[in-house]
Amino acid sequence: MSYFPQHASRDLDELATLATHSTARDEVADGVTIERRGLLWLSAAAIAACVGSAPRLAAQSRQELAPPTDGKLGHAELLAELLPQARQLIASGGQDEETYLLAVAAALLRLREPNAPVGDAMSDFRKQHQREGERFPLGFSAMRLKPGGGFAPHDHLDYNGVILGVEGEVRIRNFDFCGEVPALDSGKTFEIRETRDDLILPGRFSTLGQRRENVHELVAGESGALVLDLFTFFSPEAGSRFLDVAAKPRDAVRRIYEATWRTGRR
Ligand SMILES: [Fe+2]
Numbered sequence: 001m002s003y004f005p006q007h008a009s010r011d012l013d014e015l016a017t018l019a020t021h022s023t024a025r026d027e028v029a030d031g032v033t034i035e036r037r038g039l040l041w042l043s044a045a046a047i048a049a050c051v052g053s054a055p056r057l058a059a060q061s062r063q064e065l066a067p068p069t070d071g072k073l074g075h076a077e078l079l080a081e082l083l084p085q086a087r088q089l090i091a092s093g094g095q096d097e098e099t100y101l102l103a104v105a106a107a108l109l110r111l112r113e114p115n116a117p118v119g120d121a122m123s124d125f126r127k128q129h130q131r132e133g134e135r136f137p138l139g140f141s142a143m144r145l146k147p148g149g150g151f152a153p154h155d156h157l158d159y160n161g162v163i164l165g166v167e168g169e170v171r172i173r174n175f176d177f178c179g180e181v182p183a184l185d186s187g188k189t190f191e192i193r194e195t196r197d198d199l200i201l202p203g204r205f206s207t208l209g210q211r212r213e214n215v216h217e218l219v220a221g222e223s224g225a226l227v228l229d230l231f232t233f234f235s236p237e238a239g240s241r242f243l244d245v246a247a248k249p250r251d252a253v254r255r256i257y258e259a260t261w262r263t264g265r266r
Pocket of ligand 1: 154216
């Protein structure tokens with residue numbers, strides 16, 4: 001589709017890692033920006049601190065010493081909760097991946113302020129917890145999609161992911177590979193099967209596994225969208241490859257489409 005540029009075929013892992021290296025928002029595809037630092041963003045707690053009286057500030061300070069009791073999570077708390085589960089999943093070779101993905105979705109739904117900036121929390125957390133030589137298992141980012149913006153169909157080699165809608169709406173279609181997947185440089189046509197066509201609104205989520213529904217396409221609605229992405233990487237080689245997919249299915253009943261790899265991996 002016209003709003004997907006050729007340069008969109010970059011490793012989508014970068015979308016997560018890019019968010020940690022700049023103070024600005026960055027366009028990663030036509031109509032899609034990673035939200036990095038929220039220079040002007042203040043949390044509800046910060047606003048309350050600014051306008052509150054001294055006694056209230058003192059009370060808030062006392063509250064901050066106690067662990068939160070509302071079941072909600074800050075961004076760093078979410079990452080701390082998920083990291084040991086991610087490492088266990090990777091060590092097991094992906095055993096109980098669906099349970100893990102639901103745990104990720106549940107954690108995202110517990111975020112206290114889901115529209116808060118993600119970049120700083122992700123960067124700081126990784127600095128604290130990344131092991132030497134490790135491909136950090138988690139990638140967490142916020143993406144702002146302009147109206148009609150999104151990503152052409154792409155896979156998620158050696159990684160899985162959960163997307164949570166925060167603002168606006170985005171249509172996400174998922175596909176399974178049918179049979180063997182040819183090499184990138186083979187030029188061969190292969191088949192993929194559409195398994196989902198979801199409308200992701202605020203509070204709704206979309207998941208994909210290492211194999212289950214590993215290909216998806218995103219298109220934002222007429223008001224655009226803000227979504228949170230949480231990826232879990234199984235290997236240093238984890239990354240995405242973009243596909244060209246036929247406009248019409250070869251098998252309309254089973255929703256099977258013919259596809260080819262776009263040239264190159266990035
Ligand atoms: Fe993706």
